[in-house]
Amino acid sequence: MRALLQRVTDASVTVxxxxxxxxxxxxxxxxxxMPDxxxxxxxxxAVKISKLRLFKDDGGKMNLSLVQTGGAALVVSQFTLAADTSxxxxxxxxxxxxxxxxEALYEVFAQHLGTLGVPVEMGRFxxxxxVALTNDGPVTIWLDSAAP
Structure with missing residues (x-):
């Protein structure tokens, strides 16, 4: 799976x-x-994302995870992350x-993130x-489960 994470102060999805x-x-x-x-x-x-230290601690360093801060996740399916521009x-x-x-994997991902203690909202597959957001930092991280 591929994921693009954006640390936000707020975000929403409208359909x-x-x-x-x-x-x-x-x-x-x-x-x-992705197919495999x-x-x-x-x-x-979901586990990886829940543990990533992307949020500032009291000293201003990115040392806290989404779970540790009590932050939420807005999960949106986006097949364009698989774009081939070659x-x-x-x-x-x-x-x-x-x-x-x-769609099934999108649901599994969001549900599992929720079981890890993250409040989850979703877009509509x-x-x-x-999608509206206020990027915080900005902090934007790209993850690909197939990457070494």
Whole structure:
């Protein structure tokens, strides 16, 4: 799986004029399932993200995790993280998992993150979403479970 994490002071997702997910301080997590991903992949990524020390301690250093700060996560599916831009000017997305597999893994990821003590809000899989956020720092981290 691939994930793009953005530390935020607030974030929300709107679909057809309705806010479907909204958080205060925490992480906006854009996730993309890849063809070889499994539920185990999704759970491991959730554990990794819950423990990443991306938040400032009293000394101003990034020493605290999402769980330690009591922050929330807004999880949004984003197949475009699988973009292949190696040929031409139009990205290809055939490297993303098929929608029915991707949706299931998106759900597993979000649910597992919740079991780790993180309050989770979600976007709507496959919908045309409007995502609003206030990036904090800015801190933006790219994760790919296939990377060594």
């Amino acid at each position: 057809e004029g309705d806010v479907v997910g909204q958080i205060g301080p925490g992480l906006l997590i854009l996730v993309c399932a 991903d499994t539920a185990e992949t999704a759970e491991k990524l 040929r031409g000017n139009r990205p290809g997305f055939s490297g993303a998992a098929k929608p029915e597999i991707a 496959g919908a045309d979403m409007s």
